[in-house]
Amino acid sequence: MERFYVPAWELDHHEARICGEAFKHLSKVLRLQPGDEVEIFDGAGKGFKGQIREITQNEAYVALTAAVAQRRESPLRTCLVQGIPKGEKMEWVVQKATELGVSELIPLEMSRSIVKFDNDKKRKERQERWQKVAAEAARQCGRLIIPKIHMPQSLKTFLVRLGDEDLLLIPWEEGGAALSDFFEAHEAQRASITEAVSKESTQSRGCLYLMIGPEGGMDASEVEQAKARGGVNVTLGPRILRTETAGLMLLSVIQYQWGDTGR
Known part of the structure; x- marks a missing residue:
């Protein structure tokens, strides 16, 4: 079943409106028709199954038929801090x-x-591009939540955000x-960075930050x-990994050990 990201403001309790690039993909690439079934997600944790009700020149309307209950989000809160x-x-x-x-x-x-x-301005343009990449990746892999991609920032700015419940x-x-x-x-400290068992819990959660240097590495x-x-300094083994490999390797190990891939 084809999936589409529809922001929350394009959703109500019964219908979703698909427009823009998503509509072009639906109508020009996939050539879907009224009556076809699709899956909708809002990027913030909600997903729905639906049926295309109407297709106009610039948008499609999907009647929402059921909520998607399948859990695909890790209980572990992680943030990759990637040297660009x-x-x-x-x-x-x-x-x-x-x-x-992530x-x-x-x-x-x-x-x-x-x-x-x-x-x-250049930072914002790049951030918006990366956010679109995250949205498409979330659509492809079945996630209901799109990771937030922050504006590029300095190390000093990042370090200010660290709280008592966080791990770095x-x-x-x-x-x-x-x-x-x-x-x-x-x-x-594992409990502070994983999802509370009780939905009624209002205790603030920490985050596990993974800080990766750029091509030249981090200086001392x-x-x-x-x-x-x-x-906390850690080693990833006896081999030196590329910057685009190191964070993903570490994230994979952490999701296996504390997240949901080792279950």
Whole structure:
């Protein structure tokens, strides 16, 4: 069944309106017709099965027939803090991190980053592009929630957001604790970054941040700044991984150990 992302403001209790690029895909590429069944998701956790009721020149209307109850979101709240790589590597990282269940992604401008932004307009343009990549990846992999892609920011700006319930992992080629040791040492904090069992619980949740350097890696001063905010150095093994590989490898291991892929 074909899936379409429809923002919440295009949904009501009984109907969804598909327009823009999604409509072009529906009508020109897939050539769907009234009566065809589709799945709709709003990117914020709600999904529906529906049937195309009407197709006009610029939009399609879908009658919503049932809610989608299948759970595809990890109970683990994770944020990939990615030193911005050059070329199209960042789009690939956004796509794959979304497939692996990341909650948020922060593009980081670091001292050794090749990609530099002259102004906030360029940062916003790139952020909007990456957000679209995340939306498409969420559609493809069956997620109901689209990860939030933040504006590119400095290390200083990122570190300010860290709270008492958060954990920060810093893979570094210069060495650190084994991942098995990290999981054992921080098992007690696991509950603070996973979904509350009770829906009535209002306790704030922490987040597990994974900070990855760009192509040139992180310099020692950046690592020390992160450690001063409670960051923990870890090693990803005996081999040096590319920037676009390291975060995804770490995210995969964490989802297996504390998330939903090892169940």
